[in-house]
Amino acid sequence: MKTFLTAALTAVGLMTCACTSQGSSATPQATVTVTAHAQTAVTSSPPAQASQPAGTAPAAAPAGAQAPAPAPPPAPCLTRYLGAKTGLSQGGLGSTYVVIVFKNLNNYPCSLYGYPGVALDAGKPATEVGLAAAENPATPRELVILGPHKDANALLRIVEAASYPPTKCKPVATQWLQIIPPNQTVPIYRGYTSTACAKPVRILTVDAVRPGSGG
DSSP, rough: HHHHHHHHHHHHHHHHHHHHHHHHHHOOOOOOOOOOOOOOOOOOOOOOOOOTTTTTTTOOOOOOOOOOOOOOOOBHHHHOGGEEEEEEEETTEEEEEEEEEEEEOSOOOOEESSEEEEEETTTTTTEEEEHHHHHHTOOOOOOOEEEEOOOEEEEEEEEEEGGGGGHHHEEEEEEEEEEETOOOOEEEEEEEEEEESSSSSSOEEOOOOESOOOO
C-alpha cells in the first residue's frame, strides 16, 4: 500500500511539473512589421508666372537714339503770291500809325520772318523819296506761318514831316507806299498820300511782322 501511495504521489508531482512548465512558456506571437514611410511635406506656394511669349516684349531704344526732327517750316512767302494793303490808320503825338496787311494769295502755306521794307514814293513811275523805314528793335523777329488766304501785319510809323524845319527836311508830297515783304526784293505798290522828307531824315519806322490783320 505504501508503495502504491508513493507511486501515486510521484505521478501527481510529475503532472504538476509538466503543467507548470507548459504554462510558463510564452506562446510565439505573430510579429507585425510596421514600415514607416517619410511623408512629403506639401506647402502652398504661388504659381509661377507664365513667361512672356517670345517677340512680345517691347524693344529697347538703341543707345543714343534721338527723337525725329520736326518738319521744316514752309518756304518764305514770295511777292507774287502776296497781297498787301493798308489797314487801320491812327494819328497822334506828331505821328501817323498805319497797319500794313499781307495776305497769302496762294493755296499753300508760306512763312514771313522779320521786317518788311517800306518807303514813300512819288511820281510815275514811282520813285522812292527819302530814307526807307528803320526796323523797330522793340519788336523782335517772329516766324509767322501764313496759311492759304490768311493775313499777317506790320505796324508802320510815319513821323509828320512838318515836325522838322523845311531846310532840314525838304518836304515832298508822295502818292505811293512801297512795300517789300520780308526776305524779298520785289516791291508791292499801294496808293497812299503823305509827305516825305527828301533829305536824309528818318521819319519811317516799321515793326516786325505779326500774325493776323492787326485791326
